[in-house]
Amino acid sequence: MPNTTIPPRNEKGIQAVIGILKQQFGPNFSTSQSMREQHGHTTTWLENQPPDAVVFVSSEAEIEEVVRICRTHKVPLIPFGTGSSLEGHVNAPTGGISLDTSKMNAILEVNVEDMDCRVQPGVTRKQLNEHLRATGLFFPVDPGANASLGGMAATRASGTNAVRYGTMKDQVLGLRAVLPNGDVIKTAQRARKTSAGYDLTHLMIGSEGTLGVITELTIRLRGIPEAISAATCSFETEEDACNAVMATIQMGVPMARIELLDALSVKAANAYSKLSLPEKPLLLLEFHGSESSVAEQAETFGEIAQDNNSTAFEWTSDAEERNHLWQARHDQYFASMALAPGAMGISTDTCVPVSRLAEAVMRAQARANEDGFLAPIVGHVGDGNFHVLLLIQEHQREKAAEYVSWLNEMAISMDGTCTGEHGIGQGKGKYLVREIGPEAVNLMATIKKAIDPDDLFNPGKIFQAV
Amino acid sequence: MPNTTIPPRNEKGIQAVIGILKQQFGPNFSTSQSMREQHGHTTTWLENQPPDAVVFVSSEAEIEEVVRICRTHKVPLIPFGTGSSLEGHVNAPTGGISLDTSKMNAILEVNVEDMDCRVQPGVTRKQLNEHLRATGLFFPVDPGANASLGGMAATRASGTNAVRYGTMKDQVLGLRAVLPNGDVIKTAQRARKTSAGYDLTHLMIGSEGTLGVITELTIRLRGIPEAISAATCSFETEEDACNAVMATIQMGVPMARIELLDALSVKAANAYSKLSLPEKPLLLLEFHGSESSVAEQAETFGEIAQDNNSTAFEWTSDAEERNHLWQARHDQYFASMALAPGAMGISTDTCVPVSRLAEAVMRAQARANEDGFLAPIVGHVGDGNFHVLLLIQEHQREKAAEYVSWLNEMAISMDGTCTGEHGIGQGKGKYLVREIGPEAVNLMATIKKAIDPDDLFNPGKIFQAV
Secondary structure (H helix, E strand, C coil): CCCCCCCCCCHHHHHHHHHHHHHHHHHHEECCHHHHHHHCCCCCCCCCCCCCEEEECCCHHHHHHHHHHHHHCCCCEEEECCCCCCCCCCCCCCCCEEEECCCCCCEEEEECCCCEEEECCCCEHHHHHHHHHHHCEECCCCCCCCCEHHHHHHCCCCCCCHHHHCCHHHCEEEEEEECCCCCEEECCCCCCCCCCCCCHHHHHCCCCCCCCEEEEEEEECEECCCEEEEEEEEECCHHHHHHHHHHHHHCCCCCCEEEEECHHHHHHHHHHHCCCCCCCCEEEEEEEECHHHHHHHHHHHHHHHHHCCEEEEEEECCHHHHHHHHHHHHCHHHHHHCCCCCCEEEECEEECCHHHHHHHHHHHHHHHHHCCCECCEEEEHHHCEEEEEEEECHHHHHHHHHHHHHHHHHHHHCCCECECCCCCCCCCHHHHHHHHCHHHHHHHHHHHHHHCCCCCECCCCCCCCC | CCCCCCCCCCHHHHHHHHHHHHHHHHHHEECCHHHHHHHCCCCCCCCCCCCCEEEECCCHHHHHHHHHHHHHCCCCEEEECCCCCCCCCCCCCCCCEEEECCCCCCEEEEECCCCEEEECCCCEHHHHHHHHHHHCEECCCCCCCCCEHHHHHHCCCCCCCHHHHCCHHHCEEEEEEECCCCCEEECCCCCCCCCCCCCHHHHHCCCCCCCCEEEEEEEECEECCCEEEEEEEEECCHHHHHHHHHHHHHCCCCCCEEEEECHHHHHHHHHHHCCCCCCCCEEEEEEEECHHHHHHHHHHHHHHHHHCCEEEEEEECCHHHHHHHHHHHHCHHHHHHCCCCCCEEEECEEECCHHHHHHHHHHHHHHHHHCCCECCEEEEHHHCEEEEEEEECHHHHHHHHHHHHHHHHHHHHCCCECECCCCCCCCCHHHHHHHHCHHHHHHHHHHHHHHCCCCCECCCCCCCCC
């Protein structure tokens, strides 16, 4: 079994590093309470474990310098993008320095001819798409939050478009990173494919800041489709909706987005985003392609939906209406939280093979009802990924933990995963072991140990006491 | 710099292992000269370095046993699929045991609803597609040779369909492997996406047998498109053909295949495969989609081709005609070799950003002509990957080595790679260092050392004296 001990707090080292960084970084260094708390984890159920200080870096050379200082004094270093992680990735369980990359937000190069670009890690997805507007290209990964691309790579993020365009692992052609030993590596050239040695790009993607600090990314872009249309489709039951999704995927319809909102989520969206959708299980869809192919896709989907007892199918090519719908989808977390003001939100992230989706969603919903939880469900269902959001009061904490455990185990028993896109972070280490076995987790720990022998890069993430 | 020393031959260990394996594997073990030579590298310019013995395994448990025996006696172990590698991957530079997985050719499970399957590593791509015929699904990666899926994963293979469907890295959802320490790992569940810890799947893909022996693969499948049509399109110059490719990719036409044959390759194909193509630079294309989308794609391509001075564009939906064309493409290696009976073939595998493709191909061709080489060029040009095949006589060896070195350096200088799909193997270690730098290669070596401290799994590959 992997060694899961986090090194104890190194007070002396931390004070030494604070002294040095303060001198070197001046106004770009802070130990203020509010700054520290803002850089600890503040969303969802994990407690806030603020770092001892925050340093704002503006270049790869500065990251190298911070790594050198932290290594010398054996002080933990926690890379920080925008802090939109839901799994405690930016927490500092035994203290250390938060390395904030938000000032490294330059778009270094856009190669329109090759449909790729080179960016610093603090560039956000919205910023990139804004910048690309005139080029006819776009960056397709959309996790909802306006996350940084470095952070999205570090957690292998995805979101609504993944069913068509893939996750972060499918967009990053290569990256640069500073390793715990101080080396700066480049993982790959800009060619579209390569068989040049171990796939260091994919080793870094999803490593949650535990193996290196990403300093630059080369990212694949896509052509903005000639035609885009959005659609909503209501069903009597979540099961029907899921079955329609399964049939659509199996028919090979190249859906750009296919999102489930259960009836409760639709109710929340109507209230929060001023929509008037039927308060029934809903699929929210998007089709990309040529004019004729989009029409063909919508028609095929419409037929499948009808075969699965859909009650209403409406589609629109109007950009404004489409944006309003997707903004509502992106605001769903807040809309759902507004169902129970003052409640705590516990987000789950299970993903199962699509053939098991209907069963998984039905069972998740049934048990949440039995347990008396207010628990809206949304999902990137084309990939089999769905989020049950438990809205709980303090006294339900224990029961909620039992539910989450049961849900993760159910997904695992269906050959699925406890995390489709949020990452392991601080809370899912034990499920990781259940999911792929101690031998595979041990291999991960062997790699971590070889690259970061003192466990200084984002300690306490992925590998946890089980 | 990485440690590049291969452990010296361990004669005593090898003899001990031979004794044990002979007893345990009986008829599935061989030390015959012919069997050993067949399991050393026999294609292209690398010399044959046969293993000391060959063991045919039939289960994961048997692989575990062979690994245990080799580890105990510190004897190298070289995984073997079908031996179609072009980069010396199956050679045994200091001896050892070839572990032949060809008998592990069971298709364990096909999940039609989820469009995936579970196979043993010895299953070949043709065998899998044969098996899938009735399901409406297919496996898209097609490197030409009827390679084993385990071998294709180990070298991160791709081929003609990669422009649309991606390489092996995009098909393998997860795998099982035996590690040098004897552990058996499963890298991922069957869910379509995951953020569960380090991406061990992609670490194993492309590791060329140096980190583990793959014992099982879970592979993503695709729906057979409703309509498929093939096309040939001739141009006056290779440059025009490459420019048409670049424009096609930029227009976002979802090409299934877009292959370049230079004029010399077309001549070879005509002679070898009894075709009557115009002996001019040729693009060989395939379109997948619905009837209407295929027609639309072909029309768009036709316009682009015309803008780039195409001289003839013909397309066909006739399956027999299409298969004949693609068989010819697959036989191109043999067709080209037949241009100079008795010559030695040296295959190259450079890949550059598509915007540099025309320039790269023109320079490669010009210098081959200057140097007096007979050197047909083919390419998976939608990805920027092309192969110059040098057909040389013994006295041209040195000049050929200079050419290969120049070609690889040129690709690297264009932000490309020395290997788009064949792997590093025995011959490209020094280019790997040039390409991504000593720090990144050192990280690879650190991982190798942590996982295989005695360097027993396929030693002398990827990491070479530079």
